[in-house]
Amino acid sequence: MEKDLKSKTLKELEELAAGFGQKDYIAGYIFSFIHVRAVKDIDSITTLSKSFRRQLTEEDYFISRLEPVDKLTDPDGTIKYVFGLPDGKRIESVLLFDDDRRTLCVSTQAGCSMGCVFCATGRLGLIRNLTAGEIVDQVNVIGAENKISNVVFMGMGEPMANYDEALKAVRILNHPKGKNIGIRHLTISTCGIPEGIERLADEDIRPRLAISLNAPTDAIRQKLMPITKKCPLDRLFSAIAFYQRKTHNRVTFEYVLIKGVNDTVLHARMLVKRLRGVLCNVNLIEYNPHSGCIWQPTENEAIERFAGVLKEAGFETTVRRKMGRTIKAACGQLGSKENLKCKN
Ligand code: SF4
Numbered sequence: 001m002e003k004d005l006k007s008k009t010l011k012e013l014e015e016l017a018a019g020f021g022q023k024d025y026i027a028g029y030i031f032s033f034i035h036v037r038a039v040k041d042i043d044s045i046t047t048l049s050k051s052f053r054r055q056l057t058e059e060d061y062f063i064s065r066l067e068p069v070d071k072l073t074d075p076d077g078t079i080k081y082v083f084g085l086p087d088g089k090r091i092e093s094v095l096l097f098d099d100d101r102r103t104l105c106v107s108t109q110a111g112c113s114m115g116c117v118f119c120a121t122g123r124l125g126l127i128r129n130l131t132a133g134e135i136v137d138q139v140n141v142i143g144a145e146n147k148i149s150n151v152v153f154m155g156m157g158e159p160m161a162n163y164d165e166a167l168k169a170v171r172i173l174n175h176p177k178g179k180n181i182g183i184r185h186l187t188i189s190t191c192g193i194p195e196g197i198e199r200l201a202d203e204d205i206r207p208r209l210a211i212s213l214n215a216p217t218d219a220i221r222q223k224l225m226p227i228t229k230k231c232p233l234d235r236l237f238s239a240i241a242f243y244q245r246k247t248h249n250r251v252t253f254e255y256v257l258i259k260g261v262n263d264t265v266l267h268a269r270m271l272v273k274r275l276r277g278v279l280c281n282v283n284l285i286e287y288n289p290h291s292g293c294i295w296q297p298t299e300n301e302a303i304e305r306f307a308g309v310l311k312e313a314g315f316e317t318t319v320r321r322k323m324g325r326t327i328k329a330a331c332g333q334l335g336s337k338e339n340l341k342c343k344n
Pocket of ligand 1: 112114116156157158
């Protein structure tokens with residue numbers, strides 16, 4: 001995939017063009033023909049000379065393209081897209097509508113090695129990392145029929161476990177010569193890989209950061225998220241503190257509420273204690289059971305009580321209602337084998 005022009009940032013295309021004796025602006029043509037005009041092959045970049053197009057093709061450069069294989073719409077308007085990858089694997093992306101906002105949730109891996117128990121993708125294990133081109137193309141293909149205002153790297157996979165390609169995708173999507181999606185409209189969501197959070201703090205580009213927390217203590221989090229064994233909450237929060245010292249950016253904590261596991265008033269109070277001093281807001285997410293799971297969703301009243309404790313303590317708190325459940329597009333439901341008719 002090293003020869004895929006869609007996976008290259010503008011800077012990488014400039015280096016490539018220079019290697020062929022071409023000027024920087026030629027790289028700009030390639031970049032915008034791919035990401036704005038959505039050309040399918042090198043020959044369609046008509047502003048390049050015929051000889052340069054031939055040279056690129058002879059050296060095996062190409063433009064990858066995701067194939068949409070299914071599209072499902074929920075009664076609430078949520079749309080789920082299933083894409084086929086060139087090697088026969090499948091991934092999913094979800095488009096969510098909220099007033100004027102159209103948020104696209106993209107995948108960064110096929111499957112995921114993190115094994116969070118509330119997540120269907122985690123049951124697949126890691127199949128493979130996506131390339132930057134495959135991440136970006138979810139936006140390109142879906143963006144051709146819907147204006148997208150926000151992109152969240154929150155679909156299948158752990159973006160920080162595919163850090164280089166995920167960050168390259170951020171750079172490509174953000175660039176003014178391409179999709180030009182504002183950096184504050186791009187969010188990387190992680191289950192909490194501290195090295196990735198610290199690395200992001202040192203980048204010259206700052207997408208929003210969301211952290212899937214889901215528990216106020218290590219003991220509870222270990223039951224839900226195996227990464228906690230390797231990375232206890234103290235380590236995670238020291239990475240967050242480092243990130244905030246460097247960036248002064250607010251982080252979003254995602255918290256899936258599961259009945260009897262992490263959803264009581266006592267848990268909420270422990271969470272308040274844990275979040276004290278962190279510049280943050282909290283999204284409470286209703287749990288969406290998937291086949292084979294043993295947990296139950298929290299009832300509405302308990303959700304409101306939990307949210308009330310956080311709000312009273314001064315934390316901006318939003319309850320994310322279930323979206324796209326009938327098409328298995330809700331949080332934690334992506335990647336079920338029956339959905340993907342998986343060949344894995
Ligand atoms: Fe992977 Fe995210 Fe699912 Fe955890 S929640 S298994 S990190 S996709």
